[in-house]
Amino acid sequence: MTSDSARFGHRWLPILLVLPLMILILLFFYAPVIQAFYWSFFLEQPFGGGSQFVGFDNFSRVLADPEFWRATWRTLIFMVTASALAVVLPLVLAIAADRQIRLSPVARNVLVWPKGVAGASIGVVFAFIFNPFVGILAPLNNWFPGLWAPGLDGVDAFITLIVAHVWSGIPFNFVILLAGLRAVPHTLYQAAALDGAGPWRRIRDLQLPLIAPQLFLTLVLEFTESITSVFALIDTITKGGPGGATTLLVYKIYADGFRGYDLSGASTQTVMLMIFVVLLAGCQFAFLGRRINYER
Amino acid sequence: MKRPILMALGLLTFSIATAQAADIEFWYGNTGNVEEAIQKQCADFNSAQSDHQITCVGQGSYEVGMQKAIAAYRAKRHPVLIQFFDAGTLDIMLSDAVVPVEDILPEVDWDGYIAGARSYYETSAGKLFAQPYNSSTLLFYTNKTQLEEAGVTETPETWEEIIGAARKLKESGHACPFVTDGDTWRVLEQFSARHALPIASKHNGYDGLDAEYAFNTTFAAKHLSNLVEWRKEGLVRLATDTRAGDYTAAFNAGECAMMEQSSGSYAAAKEAFGETYELTAAMAPMYEGHERHNTFVGGASIYVMKGHDEAEIEAAKAFLDFLRQPEQQMFFTAATGYVPVTNDALDAITASGEADSPKYLTAKIGVESMNQPGTPDTRGIRLGFYVQFREIFMEETQKAWAGDQTMQIALDNAASRGNELLRRFQQTYRNVQLP
DSSP states (O other), X not given: OOOOSOOOSSTTHHHHHHHHHHHHHIIIIIXXXXXXXXXXXXXXXXXXXOOEEOTTHHHHHHHTOHHHHHXXXXXXXXXXXXXXXXXXXXXXXXXXXXXXXXXXXXXXXXTTGGGGSOHHHHHHHHHHHTOTTTSTTHHHHHHSTTSSOTTTOHHHHHHHHHHHHHHHHHHHHHHHHHHHHHTSOHHHHHHHHHTTOOHHHHIIIIIHHHTHHXXXXXXXXXXXXXXXXXXXXXXXXXXXXXXXTTOOHHHHHHIIIIISOOHHHHHHXXXXXXXXXXXXXXXXXXXXXXXXXXXX | OHHHXXXXXXXXXXXXXXXXXXXXXXXXXXXXXXXXXXXXXXHHHHHHOSSOEEEEEEOSSHXXXXXXXXXXXXXXXXXXXXXXXXXXXXXXXXXXXXXXXXXXXXXXXXXXXXXXXXXHHBOTTSOBOSEEEEEEXXXXXXXXXXXXXXXXXXXXXXXXXXXHHHHHHHHTTOSOSEEEOOOIIIIIIHHHHHTTOOSBHHHHTTTOTTOOBOGGGXXXXXXXXXXXXXXXXXXXXXXXXXXXSSHHHHHHTTSOSEEEEEXXXXXXXXXXXXXXXXXXXXXXXXXTTOOOOOOOOEEEEEEEESSOOHHHHHHHXXXXXXXXSHHHHHHHHHHHOOBOOBHHHHHHHHHTTOTTSHHHHHHHHHHHHHTSOOOGGGSOOOOTTHHHHHHHHHHHHHHHHTTSSOHHHHHHHHHHHHHHHHHHHHHHTTXXXXX
């Protein structure tokens, strides 16, 4: 008994226990991924039959397509703005809820609830909230007609998406960040306070450095999440419009593949999106992750 | 004790005798009152005969139905009968997944279908691929009450008259004289058809997969630019400019006074107007000085899919025969506002003495519209990845509506992006001959 890890009585038992999950992952993740890679090198007819190998033709076509780059650019803008807000806002809320102020225990509960709402439902609700005639911004249009028009103005539609995404991201990030804050020993604050550090100083020099692992986790998850999970919001709020202003890469893939029957083009873009997400996570770990001190 | 066994044996021989009987599936995409009418027809078919049993499965929308059909066909679990929509016609024709109805039912008099409905679903050589089912075409609707209040007594028939009426409505304080959603089917396809303008070369693709888009060079471009100008003037409104957020709802609620919409919308508008407003429906408007040609058939048709045994094909044939009956077409028209497209069904409506009643009104106008003289450019649209093109057209023109680019630039962009789709489609189906 030199190892302190758990031991199984039978050598096949652990494999057997893992097998169901492995099969599911294989079936619903790796198989489609392999299929997408395969199709990205072929011109595929929707109903099958007569697919032909075209090498890297699909990739050179996608790379030369300005619409692909526009969608990529929009994805990047969304990723940076929405992720940053989706971490900063919960951070503010978490710091506030962590302080011993009135009703903070209640807030800690209430802020978690939206986690249970599906993306599509959030989309439907926000489409209503931001409706230019009956939504909360409708008075704005009474004073300045046409100022808020998400059905016509791409920027307004984009803002709607970001707000909906940030709102739906609050619960999870809030929980993670609050847990991080709660784990900071109280004596550190007391010591800092004794040394004359005000609340701002304590946040900047104590709390933020100490919850760096949690901040890093939420950022990594948000960056990758914002690229893919925004689909439900786009599909329910804007359908990629107006004028393609909210056609992010993930939605373009769906529209090309499922609405346009362009299986090869959609697969090629899927492969490129996948590579991009992997590279992104890799970069974050390489440049950010290394500077984080997990020990306390 | 012997009796049950004998009975079982008897049942067994009986079931062998009717081995031709089959349970088949029919997939469709419609919802709402159309879905109810479809389910009623399925139930009536099942109770009218005992040889076959059909299960009709709603897929929620045409697009989803098509997606599922593609997946099902690849997995060899596809239904015998399936409804596909107009824009997917070429994708289906080249798919090698369907058998032309004319091959399966050679004895049927397919010439009984009016030309405007036939030509959309037949090959360049004239072979019908699908049985037209829920057919519609574009009509022009007005709120006569509001027009009269603004001093417009004659219902406008041309675009010039519409704009004249719209100016009067605007002067009288009406916020939304004419409403549209700028949809490709309405503002480009049906407009080009009735003005006999080509959408693409090679007669909209009927003469070859090497067609190229041409709509940006025709009078349609002028019309679309006009629409943008008229919107700036406050005469035309987009769906997104309306309180309702949906142009049909805006018209039905009395928020807007005129619209172009499918004949299938008549029933809903009539019901919404009730006693408050008077509704008119007529053929879609022309520009003065242009000869009127046929509008395209819209809606969807039924295809027979490959890979099924003889008994299932027999059941499918029986169901198609059932749907073709004049009384079934009349029922469907009255229940949905879709247009009957066979001559015997039209004759039956005339003979019923109710031809002018509201439930058959759209049939009369719609058929008249589809029966106008045709040219090789008004047969239909035979262009690859056309569903995707419709989205590109919407995307580019939306930028023109928002003022980000002129309508002409939007159309040029849409045409060149569309041409790329056509070239890729041509390459994807390099091994297939256009039927």
